[in-house]
Amino acid sequence: MLDTPGHEAFTAMRAHGVKITDIVVLVVSAVDGVMPQTLEAMNHAKAADAPIIVAINKIDLPTANTQQIKQQLSNHGLLPEDWGGKTPMVEVSAKKRLNLDKLLEIVSIQAELMELKANPDKPGQGIVIESRLDPKKGIVATIINVTGTIKIGDPFTVGAAHGKVRAMLDDHGQRIEELKPSMPAEILGISGEVPTAGDVLKVAENEKEARHVADKRKLNRREEALSHQKHVTLLSLKSQVDQKLLRNLNVVLKTDVFGSQQAIKDSLEKMSTNEVAIQMLHTGIGNITESDVLLAKASSAVILGFHVDADSKVREAAKAADVEIREYTIIYDLLEDVRAAMSGLLAPEIIETVTGRAEIQQIFDLSSGRVAGSLVREGKLVRNQQIRLMRAGETVGTGKISGLKRFKEDVKEVEKGLECGILLEGFKDFRAGDVVEAITKEERIRRLAAPGA
Structure with a gap:
């Protein structure tokens, strides 16, 4: 199980965390209700096409209102199964350990339906969750093994680095000799660059092959950096569609009030065509934040702002990430800009x-x-x-x-x-x-x- 923090400042962690999970258990407080970070987690899960199971927590408290939570989630596209929808929702209390067995049972059923299996009798392959440079241990990467088995002494590649497994530590800090599917561990023995979250660690046949693959990846990354590859912008949208590089226009929408947000969201969703579809990754009320930029960067999205602002720090982050921020004060201008870019009927003036x-x-x-x-x-x-x-x-x-x-x-x-x-x-x-x-x-x-x- 991969647990990501709920605080809104941890958007990036939730973004790469959901990419390596098979099933997302969305924990919502029966007291606090749906928070901005709840919506972000939902949007990340939808973007990764991961099934969602909702755990409505803190039902032991006197102010808990589970029906209100279900209504809030329904308004955002998660309709409970007992209301005729497809989203399993379990009312639990982590403190009192109420209904945790029911939650585990639903997770197990979902896993069976998805036929989640892994073969332990082949070279291992894991995904990096976190990494750091330790002054004593050297480069340390925390991974989850996805398939196969990783053993002490195995040569491997991870991102643009390579190495030989020198030691593995489990979640209790104890040394282990092998890592089976779905098990987490810290890996020691990495040479070269510090891997990043999301990099794949793959056991190689020998050290020579691992070094060759790592060198090739390093060269490819350098060439990619030099090419200054851009994310999608409204001006480049049509050319990317023509080259079949893009099927969806991913949008992060921020507005000043809910009424404007709903009107713009509904209008944009109706504009989807057979050629290009509008995909609303996230909508929110208030100024554009660094969290919005992180989500847009991860999904090659355009940020559309209506009667909102972005401070200098956010603009610098967007510029560094090649994320386009477009701001409007008239709804028709926003819609027509998107329509012109989508349809391709109008060349740039x-x-x-x-x-x-x-x-x-x-x-x-x-x-x-x-x-x-x-x-x-x-x-x-x-x-x-x-x-x-x-x-x-x-x-x-x-x-x-x-x-x-x-x-x-x-x-x-x-x-x-x-x-x-x-x-x-x-x-x-x-x-x-x-x-x-x-x-x-x-x-x-x-x-x-x-x-x-």
């Missing part, structure tokens, strides 16, 4: 901004080509910048500034009020009196017109 204008005063034919002797009237011109040529208010051509000269010297840019010679690439039929407009281009999401507009 190309916004052209004029950053400088120069009037051509005189034409010079030099060995390097035709040069437009010009006076910069507005802004500035920069070498290699895109331009359009205007004549009597009409566009007569486009091109690029291939060179800029001040007197006889090549320069990178020319400011307003200065004369210069402009070499243009892509258009040669320019004349005295023409205006060279320097432009920059920016991609922005196009918004569909509101219905009835």
